[in-house]
Amino acid sequence: MDSPQVLTxxxxxxxxADGVEQAELVTPVAALKAAGAEVAVIALRPGRIRAMHVHQSADLLRxxxxxxxxxxxxFDALLVPGGYISPDLLRQSGPARDFLRQIHALGQPIALMSQAVLxxxxxxxxxxxxxxxxPGVRDDVVNAGATWRNQDVVCDxxxxxxxxxxxxxxxxxxxIPFFAGAPPLDTHAATQAPPQSDPPQEEPSETPGQPLRWLSAPSVGAMLSLALLGVGVVAANRGMRKKRADDSGAEAAPAADTTH
Structure with missing residues (x-):
């Protein structure tokens, strides 16, 4: 059954920007379009940008x-996907900062994913x-005067x-309901006491390390083959230099005197 076009x-x-987390761009954009929204992907430069799967290079996206x-x-709403690189580039861009401030001043809803909060x-x-x-930018958020929650999604x-x-x-x-204009449902607990941030994690999150562990380590045979190849290249270069030196010496030697 098709989802209702609530964002028509x-x-x-x-x-x-370059380095955006591909899943955080492609998946929400597909959902927004399926809900009827008109989506414009805006970047710092034209053409295509390089997306990432955490630490690994992913697709070129137009x-x-x-x-x-x-x-x-x-625009009626703004989405900023995360990633290790894209938010850092965006926060250094005056036009990108101005664009977010203007959307905020217009009272439009803004969604920011993972590191995009920076x-x-x-x-x-x-x-x-x-x-x-x-979680890796938790201290940046707290030092900026915000309360950080270690939850999957927070609406304020x-x-x-x-x-x-x-x-x-x-x-x-x-x-989808957030951009559709549904009454905000604050997911953080409202208490009379001053809000306190959740403590920092004691161990790094697993997500960044997983793709790195998927990369296969070189076998002993492969390492030996590379080493032998390197020895062969060095030996070949030495042989070529020796041959050039011998040829040069032969051309420089005077012809033998055959007269008597």
Missing amino acids: GKRVAVLV VDRTIGDAVAAD LLVSCGLAGGRTLTAW GKLLTSRGPQDTAALVQAL
Whole structure:
């Protein structure tokens, strides 16, 4: 059964840069389009950007327009996928920061995934908010005056945040009604006591290490073959240098005197 087109007529900007986490871009964009939204992928440069699977290079993905051609008032919502590289590039871009600030000033909903919360920090909009984010940037979020929750998804007013690529499904489930304008359902507990951030993790999250463990280690035979190849190349180079030296010596030697 097809999902209802609850986002028909909605225009969603998706702000990315090279190094974006591919699952956090492709999966939500597909869900938004399936729900009827008109989606524009906006990047710092035209053409295609390189996506990532955590630490590994992924696909080249085409963008729709550059940040210089994007007008905040043209959009009803903003999604910023995460990744180790893309949010860092976006937070260094003045036009990208201005675009997010303008969307925020218009009162439009904003969703930020994993490390993308750092863009909110660089825009000076994280203070006093309750957010989740990739655990590795927890201290950046707290030092910016926000409360960090170690949860898959957190909604605080017009801000929806997710923790990491492992939580993409939970983010997408919350994203559609969030962008559709449903009344915000704050997922952080409301208490009379001042909010406190969850403690930092004691061990790194598993997600980044998993793809690295999938890479096969070279076998002893392969290493030996490479070593023998290297020895062969060195020997060949030495032989060629010796031959050139011998040829040069022969050409320089004077002809033998055959007269008597």
